[in-house]
Amino acid sequence: MFNDRTTPLSLLRTRRSGKPRDLIAPGPSHAQLLEMIEIAGRTPDHGKLFPWRFVVVPDAERAGFAVALQKILVMEKEDCGPRDLEAAEQFAMQAPALVVILSAPVVPHKIPVWEQELSAGAACMNLLHAAHAMGFAGGWLTGWAAYSDAVRDLFGKEGERIAGFVFIGTPARELEERPRPLLSDIAHFYAPGDGRGG
Numbered sequence: 001m002f003n004d005r006t007t008p009l010s011l012l013r014t015r016r017s018g019k020p021r022d023l024i025a026p027g028p029s030h031a032q033l034l035e036m037i038e039i040a041g042r043t044p045d046h047g048k049l050f051p052w053r054f055v056v057v058p059d060a061e062r063a064g065f066a067v068a069l070q071k072i073l074v075m076e077k078e079d080c081g082p083r084d085l086e087a088a089e090q091f092a093m094q095a096p097a098l099v100v101i102l103s104a105p106v107v108p109h110k111i112p113v114w115e116q117e118l119s120a121g122a123a124c125m126n127l128l129h130a131a132h133a134m135g136f137a138g139g140w141l142t143g144w145a146a147y148s149d150a151v152r153d154l155f156g157k158e159g160e161r162i163a164g165f166v167f168i169g170t171p172a173r174e175l176e177e178r179p180r181p182l183l184s185d186i187a188h189f190y191a192p193g194d195g196r197g198g
């Protein structure tokens, strides 16, 4: 089901995430990764501020990232044990490709930070769509590392935030669908006085 990429609409309808730990080779080539990011950069943003950045963690740097993550975890987690360290290593090493998306709002600016952050989320989503369109699956994770200033400093600077770690590769097994909201629960037509805020 999640392989139907035959039409633009089927691409949109069939995209779903792969669990990063279940993503295996082949991953995108260097050129494919850059193309995905170029596509993801075509994201709406109020004011043409481009308030996001994509940082690719190259293959040769993945192990170094794992060690850096472990060091930060030891500093930040009081009761950090071997399992935590193993989890941090697995996090950094999973899936063939890793792109860190940074929200990089322009502050102060008349465009509210909220809008700039929304755009960063949309950029992550666009990257997932591009990966799917190119025959791969992506998975968007955050977790403690996304909220650590020390981890942020590995990729960016003060004022920036990690919007997501997007892992990209080929699903090891067929992707399963997950529950989706009922259209009637999420879509309404504005009708004054119906109790939904109209």
Ligand SMILES: Cc1cc2nc3c(=O)[nH]c(=O)nc-3n(C[C@H](O)[C@H](O)[C@H](O)COP(=O)(O)O)c2cc1C
Pocket: 015, 016, 017, 018, 139, 140, 141, 142, 143, 163, 164, 178
């Ligand atoms: C901002 C954001 C952060 C997420 N962080 C995590 C995470 O840390 N761990 C996790 O298991 N899933 C996380 N998810 C959920 C996964 O990305 C999940 O695979 C996704 O919601 C599945 O939706 P899809 O099938 O439509 O792609 C996150 C989702 C978003 C939007």
